[in-house]
Amino acid sequence: MYILRAPRAAERQPHFQSEAGDFTLFHGDCREVLGELPPGSVDLIFADPPYFLSNGGVTCQSGRMVSVDKGAWDVSRGVEENHAFNREWLAACQRVLSPNGTIFVSGTRHVIFSVGFALQQLGFKVLNDITWYKVTPPPNLSCRYFTHATETILWAARDSRSRHHFAYDRMKQDNGGKQMQSLWSIVPPLKAEKRFGKHPTQKPLALLERIVLAASDPGQLVVDPFSGSGTTGVAAARLGRRYLGVDLEPEYLELARSRYADLSGERSTPTVGAPATERRGPARVQPR
Numbered sequence: 443m444y445i446l447r448a449p450r451a452a453e454r455q456p457h458f459q460s461e462a463g464d465f466t467l468f469h470g471d472c473r474e475v476l477g478e479l480p481p482g483s484v485d486l487i488f489a490d491p492p493y494f495l496s497n498g499g500v501t502c503q504s505g506r507m508v509s510v511d512k513g514a515w516d517v518s519r520g521v522e523e524n525h526a527f528n529r530e531w532l533a534a535c536q537r538v539l540s541p542n543g544t545i546f547v548s549g550t551r552h553v554i555f556s557v558g559f560a561l562q563q564l565g566f567k568v569l570n571d572i573t574w575y576k577v578t579p580p581p582n583l584s585c586r587y588f589t590h591a592t593e594t595i596l597w598a599a600r601d602s603r604s605r606h607h608f609a610y611d612r613m614k615q616d617n618g619g620k621q622m623q624s625l626w627s628i629v630p631p632l633k634a635e636k637r638f639g640k641h642p643t644q645k646p647l648a649l650l651e652r653i654v655l656a657a658s659d660p661g662q663l664v665v666d667p668f669s670g671s672g673t674t675g676v677a678a679a680r681l682g683r684r685y686l687g688v689d690l691e692p693e694y695l696e697l698a699r700s701r702y703a704d705l706s707g708e709r710s711t712p713t714v715g716a717p718a719t720e721r722r723g724p725a726r727v728q729p730r
């Protein structure tokens with residue numbers, strides 16, 4: 443198991459690991475799990491941290507007014523504590539990134555300023571601030587704000603000496619032969635992407651595939667410290683990268699495992715201590 447080289451990591455059993463060892467899910471707090479990985483061992487990180495916005499507000503879902511309650515993990519602990527948390531997990535990411543590795547962090551106004559400040563405080567080199575335009579956002583029910591239609595994705599290299607990887611030609615090709623801009627119009631996850639269950643903040647597969655393609659090569663290790671429904675893992679597997687995801691909630695790890703099983707043809711059987719699963723099809727599909 444390629445990821446279990448560090449002494450302390452050897453003690454932690456993965457929640458799930460694919461037969462080939464190229465798709466691994468860990469249950470736990472990402473600050474602890476990342477602390478158990480070897481330094482400099484990760485090529486690309488995508489992080490979609492808690493937004494800290496489940497504080498009694500309302501939003502619109504499928505045309506209905508519902509309360510914003512994404513889970514205990516999304517409750518704000520106050521500006522100072524939220525920022526301390528962002529610094530801690532970002533520092534853990536920086537330690538495991540390879541010298542030329544990069545991190546993408548997505549977020550709304552609730553969290554992205556703290557993330558940006560923490561990146562600066564820790565000495566990351568910020569490369570781009572990408573605006574993800576959601577194209578079909580839900581309406582704003584209060585009619586007192588502009589409709590929230592975007593998220594910011596910060597892209598940063600480990601430090602000022604990094605020579606980061608950017609698949610410039612591939613991005614240009616995907617943009618009809620023109621330079622890819624930092625404004626990305628991508629619709630929210632399609633229904634088919636939610637057929638194994640719902641995650642309150644699931645990201646679209648197309649968004650993660652663009653990120654994985656832009657900043658990693660096949661065979662490299664992609665990590666998502668807030669794995670959720672495993673969108674990053676599905677993108678990584680589809681594109682022939684290795685994946686390691688972490689989440690606090692076993693329910694979401696199961697969702698990620700089901701999505702991987704559907705993709706890979708590996709039977710979704712219990713994992714820790716379970717016998718090797720049977721293959722029913724190819725381990726991964728070809729990149730689009």
Ligand SMILES: C[S@@+](CC[C@H](N)C(=O)[O-])C[C@H]1O[C@@H](n2cnc3c(N)ncnc32)[C@H](O)[C@@H]1O
Nearest residue numbers: 471472490515643644645668670671673689690
């Ligand atoms: C915004 S969601 C990520 C959604 C994901 N990008 C997707 O496409 O499904 C954040 C996730 O982080 C998890 N989480 C929150 N705090 C965590 C922590 N300290 N360590 C690991 N996971 C955490 C939550 O359970 C939640 O699933």
